[in-house]
Amino acid sequence: MSTLMSAALLGTSRTAASFDDLPVDVRSAATRLGGDPAVVLLEAAALARAYRAGGAGSVTADLPAPAEDDPRLVLPESSSVHLLSMLAAKATLLDEWFALALERNFRAPDHLVAELLAYARASEVYRERILRIVGERGQWLAARNSEWSMLIRNRGGGVDGWRHGTPAERLRWLADTRRSEPAQASEELTQSWETERGEHKAAFVAALVTGLSADDVPLLERALDDRRKDVRREAATVLARLPQSPFGERMARRVQEWMRIERTQSGVRLAVEAPEEIDAAAKRDGIEDRPNPHTDYRAEYLRQAISAAPLSLWNNMIGQPSAVLNLSLDRTWEPILHDAWSTAAVLQHNSEWAQAIFRTRGLSTDRRLLPMIPPRDLADLLLSGTGDANILHPDRAAIFQTLPRPWPDDITASVVAQWERAAARRADGGARSAEFSRYKYSESLRLAQASFPYSAVTVLGRAAERARDLDWQQAFVKTANAIVHRKTLLEELT
Structure with a gap:
């Protein structure tokens, strides 16, 4: 023109x-x-x-077969509207809302499927739950929009997605198939391993974590010999989840060579004799030479070996996990060993060791272990401290976030009491009054909106009546109103 x-x-x-x-x-x-x-x-x-x-000129096209019927209950219209608003606001209530909606076997109404797929494409956090809400009709629609191809989930059919798809499509097929037919996924990857591009192999190996079993060991051992470091590292990480594998046995032998038990008049202690250099076999198993220039490389050798060795090694050498954790250790090696034991407990999903570490380390427990700790034990630790156990403290915050929702009444009362002390300090003024502004506690206030039980509304109302600081008074009222709103949204699903 x-x-x-x-x-x-x-x-x-x-x-x-x-x-x-x-x-x-x-x-x-x-x-x-x-x-x-x-x-x-x-x-x-x-x-x-x-x-x-x-726009474009008219063309002819074959109409696709209609989507399969979804027999689940359709979400109430008010719940559908609230879902969209919660997704837009990234509301803390979403976890609880999705859990209840899926438990009650609800599905999204047809007119919202496209909009929800757009949210699923943009939000990795809630993607899988959105896809469950939209169901097969969502899959039908996603298959007709190339921008939504990442949302298509394999249902255990043919292997075309693996053999002829793009790298992203092949990874999705592998991950999906590992959930339903892990042996088939492993067999396909084994057959194509030698022809796979190096930059894709590490992601393929990582996908084997789902459905992992001893049947995957031969392929993972092949991956340890790959030319790319990221592939070898990922293979070692996955193999560390199989403590009874030959890989675990090799790591156990190294630990036994690098550490010994000494019996003295004061008791039993662990002595460390980490090597100055590692051999080619250790490097093949993923123990990296000087991976961190700011840390003693011998400590890194030991950390990696213990992290990948079966925890049963220590039971056989010394006894119960509590006995191992209470051994006398050189101050230099103590943090290294405790970090390695924590990593091993996470990789091997060993709840016995996780709980023993929690009892020994308390607030210093690696946060990765917290989901394996009984909720009552977490609550008891939070309630056992002296002084102001500030919820904003990083160690305590991790425990609060791990507690199942809704929180117990005693934890709720403890948190509100902390806030009330802060509100009083704020109202009293003084040079440090800014530290007790309700804005400093905004994250814990927001967390409480999704975590407090409904009974907290009364507790918060009384706190608002007692508050002498206007901002804190409004914060208590706002939190109570948010809990009432949460109750309303969840009752729509019952």
Whole structure:
């Protein structure tokens, strides 16, 4: 249309309008126009504008087969509207809302499926739960929009997605198939391993964590010999989840070579004799040479070996986990060993060791272990401290966030009491009053909205009545109102 614009600017008396840069259909119609050149110019411009406004020309296409019927209950309209608003606000209530909606076997109404798929594409956190809400109809729609291909989930059918898909599609197929048919997924990856591109192998190996078993060991051992460091590292990490594998046995032998038990008059202690250098076999098993320039490389050798060795090794050498954790250790090696034992407990999902570490380390427990600790033990630790056990403290915050919701009444009362002490300090003023502003506690207030039991509304109401600081008074009221709103939203699903 630029030639028409030029003719309009110069005037039809000075230059003739050209239709060469117009689309073929518009050009064909414009060349049949006649009369005053200025009128022809305007009519051609109108044709071009109408063509653009009309979009693509009509084409023929085969109608797809209708989506399968979804027999689940349709979400109430009010719940559907609230779901969209919660997704837009990234509300803390979403976890609890999704859990209840899926438990009650609800599905999204058809007119919201497309909008929910758009949220699923943008939000990895809630993606899988959204896909469960939209169900098979969501899968049907996602298959008809290339931008939503990442949302398509394999249902255990053929292997075309693996053999002919893009790298991203192949990874999704592998991950999905590992959930339902792990042996099939492992067999396909084994057959194609030698021809896989190096930059994709590490992600494929990581996907084997789902459905992991001793049957995957041969493939993972092959991955330890790969030329790429990231592939070897991922294979070692996955193998560490199989403590009874040959890999675990090799790591156990190294630990026994690098550590010894000494019996002294004061008791039993662990002595460390970490090597100055590691051999090729250790490097093949993922023990890296000087991986951290700011840490003693011998400590890193030991940390990696203990992290990957079966925890049963220590039971056989010394006894119960509590006995191991209470051994006398050199101060230099103590944090290294406790970190390695924590990592091993996480990788091997050993709840006995996790609980023993929790009893020994308390608030210093590695947060990765907290989901394996009984909720009452977590609550008791939070309630056992002296002074102001501030919920904003990083160690305590991790425990609070791990507690199942809704929190117990005694934990709720403890948190509200902490807030009330802060509110009183704020009202009293003084040089440090800014430290007790309710804005400093905004994260814990927000967490409480999704974690407090409904009975907390009364407790918060009384706290608001006692508060002498206006901001804190409003914070108590706002938190109580949020809990009432949460109760309303969840009751819509019952």
